[in-house]
Amino acid sequence: MPQPKDAPLDDPADLPFPTVRDVPITAPFRWVRQGWGDLTACPIPSLFYGFCFAAMGLLITFVFEHAYEYTSALTSGFLLLGPFVAMGLYEISRRHELGEHCALGPTLTVWRRNAGNIGLFAVVLGVVFLVWARASLVVFALFYSNEMPNLSGFLGQVIAMENLEFLAVYFGVGMIFATIVFAVSVVSIPLMLDRNQDAISSMLASVAALTRNPGAMLVWAMLIVSLTIVGFLSFHVGLVVLMPIVGHATWYAYRDLVAPLPIR
Template sequence: MDEEKQARARSFFVRNDLELADLWLALKKGWQDYRTYPAFGLLLSALFVIGGLAISYSLISRGETVWLVPATAGFPILAPFTAVGLYEVSRLREARMRPDWKAVLSAMKGRGDDQILSMGVIIFVTFGFWMIVAHGVYAIFLGNSGIGSDPTAILTTPNGLAMLAIGSLVGGLMALGFYAITVMSLPILVHRDVDVLTAIITSLQAIRDNRGVLLLWAFLVAGLLGLAMIPAFFGLLVILPVLGHATWHLYRRTVQST
């Protein structure tokens, strides 16, 4: 079985000629997919929004509002796993097949070999690790300041501003590394019967060979997701599905069959 997967892994290659126009085309196709089958995007993104609201409510109700900043900043890390179902919708539409919930939910479970589940574990562990790092940065800068859980301290004290700067830098580097291993790997796992390591290596190769365009895509995705979370995450009901579908089309432009 491993030899069969290795053979399938050799049946595709990564293009190195992505252009800025490809990003616009991917967004255009993503919007078309969302308009054609909006129910899938609305429901999947609604679950994501509910999760965000639940985390926010939990922190506020416990008087830990200072953690809203790192939780909100790290929450988009979970978005790629939510987008797995959207990749399947785009794949079926591309194949001129009508998507249904059975097919979409089956795609989210994977091919029965736990590869997508393994990637899901990586995603959730990454989010948990980010929260641990955020706690560490907070402890360094504000842990002994006596400020407590006052969120205004972040913007009104030197230590708070330093924490925000260092936390943003560390979080940005973590997010960039996470983006590099997932931007192509999850669409690959939906589309092809390969192992998670091959998918991650292919994603890293795509970043290496198309560094400028795919880094711009990373900043564009981060910016749009950030704006969509203001206020109360509701912009994600549109932005998240469109970006999910668009990522599928960007994958199809980047990783092609031999």
């Protein structure tokens, strides 16, 4: 019997390496529009995950107010945990694409579909997170020369471009870690969920998607960062809506960037 389009295979060893496609530089804007469409089509389960993101954002703000030198670690944790929290959003988009009922329940345990490889991917991101957290504290210790301010004081220094040496080193080091995480996670989890793909192939396919489409991936990264910042600046209310849009859009990024499996 022919294999349905993109249906998971029984034996992951039978899966070919994902074929990465070229996409136009404007494709991320279409992914966002499609993400909005999934949010409006499946509002209740989508907004549930949005509230989860908002709760994570509130936790970061609380810590920032009392110990902002650790906020970089928590913020990176927010970005690292994002793809795992968004797994349910990928499943909502998959079910909506197939014309199935949008329900929250099945999305909560979707990770079981490929738990071993998703766990391995989590370990990889966890190691990156721990290294970045340590590097962040070292940068603060070596380059932050001013007295430790409160939240408004720290943001004021950033806006006023004070302590430029610290800002240059801090954001430079952060950009390196952010690029690594983005490179290995563009399509990794959707691949592991949709095809039962192994973690290594999924991460390599993500890196290939980045290297083959640098323009589109730069636009996509900027959109993700911009929507996240807007969500934080709106007192986290925006995260409730914007993060589900990003999650759903990531599914369509995967659909565009990775060619369907051949019919068997």
